[in-house]
Amino acid sequence: MTQSRPMRADARRNYERLLKVAAEAFAEHGENASLDDIAKRAGVGSGTLYRHFPTRQALLEAAYLDRIEALGVRADELAGELPPGEALTEWLYELAVGTLQVRGMKALLGSAVTQSGAAALTVCGDVVKGAVARLVEAAQAEGALRGDVAPIEVLRLAHGVASAAELAGAGEPEIRRYLGLLREGLRAG
Amino acid sequence: MTQSRPMRADARRNYERLLKVAAEAFAEHGENASLDDIAKRAGVGSGTLYRHFPTRQALLEAAYLDRIEALGVRADELAGELPPGEALTEWLYELAVGTLQVRGMKALLGSAVTQSGAAALTVCGDVVKGAVARLVEAAQAEGALRGDVAPIEVLRLAHGVASAAELAGAGEPEIRRYLGLLREGLRAG
DNA sequence: ATAAGATACGGAGAGAGTCCCCGGTTTGCA
DNA sequence: TGCAAACCGGGGACTCTCTCCGTATCTTAT
Numbered sequence: 366m367t368q369s370r371p372m373r374a375d376a377r378r379n380y381e382r383l384l385k386v387a388a389e390a391f392a393e394h395g396e397n398a399s400l401d402d403i404a405k406r407a408g409v410g411s412g413t414l415y416r417h418f419p420t421r422q423a424l425l426e427a428a429y430l431d432r433i434e435a436l437g438v439r440a441d442e443l444a445g446e447l448p449p450g451e452a453l454t455e456w457l458y459e460l461a462v463g464t465l466q467v468r469g470m471k472a473l474l475g476s477a478v479t480q481s482g483a484a485a486l487t488v489c490g491d492v493v494k495g496a497v498a499r500l501v502e503a504a505q506a507e508g509a510l511r512g513d514v515a516p517i518e519v520l521r522l523a524h525g526v527a528s529a530a531e532l533a534g535a536g537e538p539e540i541r542r543y544l545g546l547l548r549e550g551l552r553a554g
Numbered sequence: 555m556t557q558s559r560p561m562r563a564d565a566r567r568n569y570e571r572l573l574k575v576a577a578e579a580f581a582e583h584g585e586n587a588s589l590d591d592i593a594k595r596a597g598v599g600s601g602t603l604y605r606h607f608p609t610r611q612a613l614l615e616a617a618y619l620d621r622i623e624a625l626g627v628r629a630d631e632l633a634g635e636l637p638p639g640e641a642l643t644e645w646l647y648e649l650a651v652g653t654l655q656v657r658g659m660k661a662l663l664g665s666a667v668t669q670s671g672a673a674a675l676t677v678c679g680d681v682v683k684g685a686v687a688r689l690v691e692a693a694q695a696e697g698a699l700r701g702d703v704a705p706i707e708v709l710r711l712a713h714g715v716a717s718a719a720e721l722a723g724a725g726e727p728e729i730r731r732y733l734g735l736l737r738e739g740l741r742a743g
Numbered sequence: 744a745t746a747a748g749a750t751a752c753g754g755a756g757a758g759a760g761t762c763c764c765c766g767g768t769t770t771g772c773a
Numbered sequence: 774t775g776c777a778a779a780c781c782g783g784g785g786a787c788t789c790t791c792t793c794c795g796t797a798t799c800t801t802a803t
Contacts, residue, residue, distance in 0.1 A: 373799055401791095416793080522735065
């Protein structure tokens with residue numbers, strides 16, 4: 366990532382075009398969008414794509430890194446604006462909406478919270494896990510959330526809610542509704 | 555499906571071999587198992603496979619039809635043995651376990667409860683929807699389940715629980731745990 | 744301004760798969 | 774025994790991935 370020399374100008378141009386096109390393609394066709402097609406749409410050869418991003422995962426992660434980081438920032442904003450329990454609920458809502466609006470992100474966030482796949486996704490995984498940990502701990506300290514759930518479990522359940530809403534047609538009202546039911550199950554008892 | 559003539563003996567033999575091999579292959583490799591490979595493992599030509607099952611969905615559904623029907627029967631068994639609320643919980647547990655143990659079934663059950671994909675999955679969809687409807691209505695009548703959830707929503711949420719447990723490594727304890735949390739959110743209040 | 748050297752590009756092509764059709768051959772039933 | 778039904782498996786038309794190396798482009802030192 367950190368180059369000893371700065372990137373050549375044309376290399377940087379291509380890198381950024383690829384990122385932009387990839388984000389669109391993954392959003393439209395899901396995680397299995399054709400990589401050759403992404404290269405073509407970006408106006409570069411496929412060799413160039415594979416040089417910059419050796420694996421599909423690398424491209425997927427790079428394409429949505431900014432969005433993921435925005436979620437991290439958003440967690441702290443919400444923590445400042447709302448009571449802890451509501452901040453958590455709202456953040457999970459925004460997470461789930463992102464997951465569904467942008468189809469590639471579902472796979473990305475999914476593999477970020479598996480047991481096994483941790484290796485591949487250091488950056489995105491860390492950001493999201495850090496954000497949810499802060500929100501969960503604050504909510505638990507206030508008694509707005511049962512104490513026996515781990516932050517990562519909350520993430521997995523939110524992913525599950527997104528899956529459920531997806532089956533329902535992925536409307537945002539469904540996300541709110543299902544998340545509300547989950548939230549009910551997670552109250553301190 | 556209902557032939558005017560009964561199937562020729564060798565045709566029936568091949569049909570059943572294909573079903574058996576397909577169930578194994580989908581369980582092992584997921585919904586995208588290679589169809590050519592299934593044909594090869596069953597010892598038939600690929601043409602034979604495509605004659606019996608014109609689409610991947612058709613094969614998937616046929617391969618798991620018996621399992622799905624067993625779930626339908628199991629719903630009534632449980633309804634006779636346990637109080638309505640517990641019967642529902644236990645049935646959802648068994649559904650989720652099946653969903654995860656047999657990878658192909660996740661896709662099958664998933665598409666059975668979407669808004670759009672109803673057309674392709676008449677039989678499996680009907681069985682599962684019927685079973686859950688009976689259990690949900692019984693539980694609601696007893697006050698063991700909130701009245702404002704539809705049976706199909708319960709199915710979707712159970713699918714979400716299975717997705718969440720899958721991220722955790724698909725252990726059965728996780729399924730129980732996450733289902734317990736969902737159940738908490740669904741109590742009558 | 745320019746030339747030399749480092750760097751990155753492009754896109755053909757091999758390899759792996761999938762889906763499906765076809766025409767000669769075999770099999771089973773009456 | 775005859776013929777309709779079903780089989781087999783090669784092969785075509787696709788799609789996708791990923792590598793290789795001759796060529797084009799940029800950078801830097803002069």
